[in-house]
Amino acid sequence: MKIHLKIWRQKDASTKGKLVDYDLDQVDQNMSFLEMIDTLNKQLILKGDTPVEFDHDCREGICGSCGMMINGQAHGPVPGLTVCQLHMREFAANETIYVEPFRALAFPVKRDLKVDRSSFDRIIQSGGYITANTGQPQEANAQLITHEIAEAAFDSAACIGCGACVATCKNSSAALFTSAKISHLVKLPQGKQEAAKRVLKMVAQMDAEGFGHCSNTEACEAKCPQGISVLNIARMNWEHLKAAIFKD
Amino acid sequence: MKLDAKIPAGPLADKWSSYKEHAKLVNPANRKKLPVIIIGTGLSGASAAASLAEQGYPVTSFCFQDSARRAHSVAAQGGVNAAKNYQNDGDSVYRMFYDTLKGGDFRSREANVYRLAECSLNLIDQAVAQGVPFAREYGGYLSNRSFGGVQVSRTFYARGQTGQQLLLGAYQALMKQVDLKKVTLHTRHEMLDLVVVDGKAKGVIVRNLDSGEIERYAAPAVVIATGGFGKIYYLSTLAMGCNASAIWRAHKRGALMACPSWTQIHPTCLPQAGDYQSKLTLMSESLRNDGRIWVPKLKDEKREANAIPEEERDYYLERRYPSFGNLAPRDIASRAAKERIDAGFGVGKQRNAVYLDFSKVIKEQGIDKVKEKYGNLFSMYKKITADDAYAAPMKISPAAHFSMGGLWVDYELMTTIPGLFAVGEANFADHGANRLGANSLLQASVDGYFILPYTLANYLAGELKAEKITTKHPQFDLAEKEVKEQLAKLIKIKGTKTADDFHKELGKLLYDKCGLSRSAAGLKEAIAGIQVLRAAFYKELIVSGEPGEINAELEKAGRVADYLEISELMCHDALSREESCGAHFREEYQTPDGEALRNDEKFCYVSAWEWAGKDIEPVLHPEPLVFEFVKLSVRSYS
Numbered sequence: 091m092k093i094h095l096k097i098w099r100q101k102d103a104s105t106k107g108k109l110v111d112y113d114l115d116q117v118d119q120n121m122s123f124l125e126m127i128d129t130l131n132k133q134l135i136l137k138g139d140t141p142v143e144f145d146h147d148c149r150e151g152i153c154g155s156c157g158m159m160i161n162g163q164a165h166g167p168v169p170g171l172t173v174c175q176l177h178m179r180e181f182a183a184n185e186t187i188y189v190e191p192f193r194a195l196a197f198p199v200k201r202d203l204k205v206d207r208s209s210f211d212r213i214i215q216s217g218g219y220i221t222a223n224t225g226q227p228q229e230a231n232a233q234l235i236t237h238e239i240a241e242a243a244f245d246s247a248a249c250i251g252c253g254a255c256v257a258t259c260k261n262s263s264a265a266l267f268t269s270a271k272i273s274h275l276v277k278l279p280q281g282k283q284e285a286a287k288r289v290l291k292m293v294a295q296m297d298a299e300g301f302g303h304c305s306n307t308e309a310c311e312a313k314c315p316q317g318i319s320v321l322n323i324a325r326m327n328w329e330h331l332k333a334a335i336f337k338d
Numbered sequence: 339m340k341l342d343a344k345i346p347a348g349p350l351a352d353k354w355s356s357y358k359e360h361a362k363l364v365n366p367a368n369r370k371k372l373p374v375i376i377i378g379t380g381l382s383g384a385s386a387a388a389s390l391a392e393q394g395y396p397v398t399s400f401c402f403q404d405s406a407r408r409a410h411s412v413a414a415q416g417g418v419n420a421a422k423n424y425q426n427d428g429d430s431v432y433r434m435f436y437d438t439l440k441g442g443d444f445r446s447r448e449a450n451v452y453r454l455a456e457c458s459l460n461l462i463d464q465a466v467a468q469g470v471p472f473a474r475e476y477g478g479y480l481s482n483r484s485f486g487g488v489q490v491s492r493t494f495y496a497r498g499q500t501g502q503q504l505l506l507g508a509y510q511a512l513m514k515q516v517d518l519k520k521v522t523l524h525t526r527h528e529m530l531d532l533v534v535v536d537g538k539a540k541g542v543i544v545r546n547l548d549s550g551e552i553e554r555y556a557a558p559a560v561v562i563a564t565g566g567f568g569k570i571y572y573l574s575t576l577a578m579g580c581n582a583s584a585i586w587r588a589h590k591r592g593a594l595m596a597c598p599s600w601t602q603i604h605p606t607c608l609p610q611a612g613d614y615q616s617k618l619t620l621m622s623e624s625l626r627n628d629g630r631i632w633v634p635k636l637k638d639e640k641r642e643a644n645a646i647p648e649e650e651r652d653y654y655l656e657r658r659y660p661s662f663g664n665l666a667p668r669d670i671a672s673r674a675a676k677e678r679i680d681a682g683f684g685v686g687k688q689r690n691a692v693y694l695d696f697s698k699v700i701k702e703q704g705i706d707k708v709k710e711k712y713g714n715l716f717s718m719y720k721k722i723t724a725d726d727a728y729a730a731p732m733k734i735s736p737a738a739h740f741s742m743g744g745l746w747v748d749y750e751l752m753t754t755i756p757g758l759f760a761v762g763e764a765n766f767a768d769h770g771a772n773r774l775g776a777n778s779l780l781q782a783s784v785d786g787y788f789i790l791p792y793t794l795a796n797y798l799a800g801e802l803k804a805e806k807i808t809t810k811h812p813q814f815d816l817a818e819k820e821v822k823e824q825l826a827k828l829i830k831i832k833g834t835k836t837a838d839d840f841h842k843e844l845g846k847l848l849y850d851k852c853g854l855s856r857s858a859a860g861l862k863e864a865i866a867g868i869q870v871l872r873a874a875f876y877k878e879l880i881v882s883g884e885p886g887e888i889n890a891e892l893e894k895a896g897r898v899a900d901y902l903e904i905s906e907l908m909c910h911d912a913l914s915r916e917e918s919c920g921a922h923f924r925e926e927y928q929t930p931d932g933e934a935l936r937n938d939e940k941f942c943y944v945s946a947w948e949w950a951g952k953d954i955e956p957v958l959h960p961e962p963l964v965f966e967f968v969k970l971s972v973r974s975y976s
Binding site for chain 1: 385388389392403404405406407408410412413422424460462463464465466467468469471472473474475476477478479480496497499502503506509510511513514516517525548577578579611612614615616617619620717718721722724787788791834836838880881882883888890891
């Protein structure tokens, strides 16, 4: 099938970008969206043009590298997918598809569809861990964790750090990302020791990076490829309140 | 060159403790003076960086991804093995050691493999302490499942995302050290050369992928943790960025490469659908716990899977390997699939797949139980193929997956260049000629958390008084100049074929001639073919853009240039080994019923290869494998 693309091209953070038109023939409906861009890029290279830069790596929805706005939606029209898992069968022949980078103050554009998401790393750095240096931890079965708690912790831990939650939020809030890590660790008994310190530091870092506040529209959950629940945000707020009250 | 594996003397079970008791230590105050460079932030690189930083060594880490959390360990699905014997089903360190050694077709070192099994116990404790949410029973105890090639349940798992969860544990430990300023982390940096001064590794040349700048870093020890290079086959289960460049450039600086042709072709992947395809997605081996593999008994069967009656289905794994059935090891399951597909029994549009059927388990356990165990895999299958595997069998096919081969390392994980270490999939060590499922997360973790912190200290203790080499040393000038020249050369060609075009062509050639089965004639053709392709690459390649900017095409071209060299070494490696073992199946050496025929008299060694120069045949240095504790047996799963 034939498609029309309008792709955001921008040389670097300080240069103004614009949407550029491309037409693509012979798009197979079983192609992934990224394979479609590969095909476009090959044509651009052979014509002597600059190919479209975009982040991608595992191409199976788990590394969290890829991410772009497709027709205004983070990761495109299908819920529960990353761009690499989105296939062209979701689009109609002759459709015009708008492709733009994730937009957020804390995600500056590097080039074209590539953005800088190192702010996420700094949030984890500020406290998103359990201090358990390599050495001689206790026997793994010494502390029992019920099936339900382990599964609930996993549900929060499944976040792939792609940034769709931020890109889709009208406030560019990183509340879903930050709260998923806070919840994962606080749900487990081994994560409770540092809970208060962790939530205060991570929320402070999130604010310092320039992410907006959460105003409970729940758009993030709807666009999260891992289906991370907004209840994590409620838990983060509760943990934050507790920690702030009992700080001293 | 005489290879010394430095295996400690003494009984098998005491070797590692005896090593640790006698290894040299570095005083905590002196550790600050001994920086370490680590390339790669996957499970082995991140765990090594965190563990060494915790001990007080200043660590500088690099990864090509935009975050350390994205390294390809993240994609490992099924699980991680440990000999905890929580299931009371007869497991032990010895049993796990023997399974792994046998799984590798007796082509790995006893002492290494024993240490892997021994350290597995500690790894589960470490991961749980970090908050890895492994599956649990309702009472709160850790749960296990079974994987290919073993008869016990020793695999720990976190749904189908075990690699992600283990990697996040290591990543978080790493980020804590970054926050403490004990680790300096450079994301979006790729190693392009190793700097060797007076025979010892002293630093690296890297390219900043966001600015295109070439940078230098010096340290008395360099650790390569860059994973495997199965992406050389183009269509593989690996991430697009996985590559051989760090290990290959270290190889050209003098590190020997061991058994590079030993590649695991994973039996349960999604088949190729078209020429545009960029990767083959893996479906976890755990599916074989409950899924049954079959093809129609009728050639060119036209009916849909569900319309084919039970008696007209050939459950060929259950038929050929009754005691292991659908859980036969990967190399055997892949070859059996290829045999059926080649014989004309393949299914799907391109007739390149076999069925993986869950109807029996759905009938027995109910759809909800199956959803709980494999839900994410079934939904991934649906996302990619648009088919519902609860309603009809999955279609699967073998794909290149794991590199058993890699940089040759001794018991201390040190390469033949003093000061250069290789951990995780980047080395050749524990898996022999075939890796058992759920042993790769294990090896990566164990290398980084528990082995390297001891063996690296043992080396660094001797470096305290050595002359300090800085990035001003002329060897850095030389290496940087060569790197810049190569980048400029790739851009200057201005031909008509992209790096991907060459990569696809190479991948196909390699898969056909140096993949699931190999022959002397085929390998010789492949070597000639690769030489032609390599010559064409330097005449017809087109790379857009400049070296001094973000340039994904230039990154790809550099990697493909290395693939075009290492592929030739792979073929030499496969050609010189006139036996079949594990994943290395030479058509000339098989039993009458088509199983691998090993030759222990002539080939009971590790093939370590030395780079002899451009367009010169590599030099083989065999490291004999000595079996003191087990008797070599025929690896039978029937």
